[in-house]
Amino acid sequence: MIENFALNLIRLRKQKGLSQKELAKKIGMLPQTISNIENQKGYPTFSNLDKIARYFNVSATELFGTPQQIELERVMFQTDEYSRKAEKILSAVSVFENFVKKYDYQKIIEFGLSLKE
Known part of the structure; x- marks a missing residue:
């Protein structure tokens, strides 16, 4: 060591x-x-x-x-970082889904399309 x-x-x-x-x-x-x-x-x-x-x-x-242990630690850190980012994305998707359920999604889509014009 x-x-x-x-x-x-x-x-x-x-x-x-x-x-x-x-x-x-x-x-x-x-x-x-x-x-x-x-x-x-x-x-x-x-x-x-x-x-x-x-x-x-x-x-x-x-x-x-060892080089292998160092690389393993680096990969584990990256995996943890990606997991945290994925959790944030899933949380945002959940918020959006709840928003769509609460409001008329067709009107939301129409509003979004009107912004492109």
Whole structure:
């Protein structure tokens, strides 16, 4: 798991286009500490883990997970997002259906068509 952390830290750092020195400066760590972590010669302290996670705004899975675990988490997040959007759409459809039941839908259609003219 810790080996995943080193690889993920390298990936995240490179995605931001940062050198080890630049990252260290941005999060208040020594460049040697970043190097040691990335080369699996040292482990991050809880404090440093927190700094890294906050800077990159990532979950524990994105720090410690395998590429497959990271992708699974991303897909699950997207699925949740799509579910929330689908619920909003279904709610709007329900409101519209209730509106149509309450009012004369033929007049509504005629009104809508008159707007196109």
